[in-house]
Amino acid sequence: MSASEDKFEIVAYDQAWPERFEEEASRLRCALGTLAVRIEHNGSTSVPGLAAKPIIDIQVSVASVQPIEPYIEPLRSLGYVHVPHPDDTFSPFFHRPAQWPHSHHVHMVQAGGNEERRTLAFRDYLRDHAEVAHEYEQLKRSLADELTPRDRESREAYALAKTEFIERVVGLALASGYPRTLINPID
Numbered sequence: 001m002s003a004s005e006d007k008f009e010i011v012a013y014d015q016a017w018p019e020r021f022e023e024e025a026s027r028l029r030c031a032l033g034t035l036a037v038r039i040e041h042n043g044s045t046s047v048p049g050l051a052a053k054p055i056i057d058i059q060v061s062v063a064s065v066q067p068i069e070p071y072i073e074p075l076r077s078l079g080y081v082h083v084p085h086p087d088d089t090f091s092p093f094f095h096r097p098a099q100w101p102h103s104h105h106v107h108m109v110q111a112g113g114n115e116e117r118r119t120l121a122f123r124d125y126l127r128d129h130a131e132v133a134h135e136y137e138q139l140k141r142s143l144a145d146e147l148t149p150r151d152r153e154s155r156e157a158y159a160l161a162k163t164e165f166i167e168r169v170v171g172l173a174l175a176s177g178y179p180r181t182l183i184n185p186i187d
Contacts, residue, residue, distance in 0.1 A: 008144035008158060009101070010051050010137075017045040020056050024104055028060060031074040037061045037111040040181070042119050044140070047126045050133045051141070056104045059119055061111035068092045071108060080106055083152070091115050100149055120179035122170050128180075132169060139165055 021041040028039055043057025044050050062071070066089065072082055080094040087093065090113070094106040109116040126133040139162060147158045173179070 006148050006150065008147065008149050009053060010141050010144045011054050012051050013047075013049050014045075014054065017041075017054075017056060021046070021058065024056060024058060027078055028058065028075075028106070031078050032060065032071065033074075035062055035070060035074070037063060038116075040120060040123075042107070042123050043105070044136075046123050047133055049130065050126065051137045053140075053144075055102050058104065058106050059116065060106055060108050061116050062108055063111060065090060065092055065108050065110050068108070075106060080104075100155070117174070117179060118170050120181045121173035122166060122178075124178045124180045125169055125173035125176070132172075136162075136165060136169070 018041065025039045025041070029036060038059075038061040040046075040059045040061070041056070042059045043055070044052030045054070045056050060071075068082070068088065071092070075082070075094050079096040079098075081096065081098045083093045083095065085093060090109070092108045094108075095102040096104050107119070109119065126136060143158055143161050147154060147161070149155050149158070
């Protein structure tokens, strides 16, 4: 990846992104074993035709996200770093490599839980609604021009600046019966 320290890199959709996801999902399945209930490609690289930062976002659904200790070592063995955050209670976040730019992000969620549904609803809605995906792309490009990835706080500001748009689309998606992906809650 050729991202620099002073600018977020938003690139045209890459046909290789699904394959990069599948390769990493295979590594994650091997490392996590039965801890991983489901592994999904999410984020912008999972939406065909959508320009994105060239980072493969992966949602790993597990029976319970807490405690996170059982997940840390298997993910560390693949080069992932846990980023402590208040969201750890419902979606612990890991990235690799340790330094920016990252190539992969892993978001742990509870299988059948609210965060799993919301993320997949957003992804599936963008896949089915090209005009909304285009609107999202324009927002990301605008933010990439305004913000820099120089440190963790700056990258968090980029993510937070997308929140209003994402929440609006998640609301539309859930009201429209998304996600389309079958989700079976864990008993």
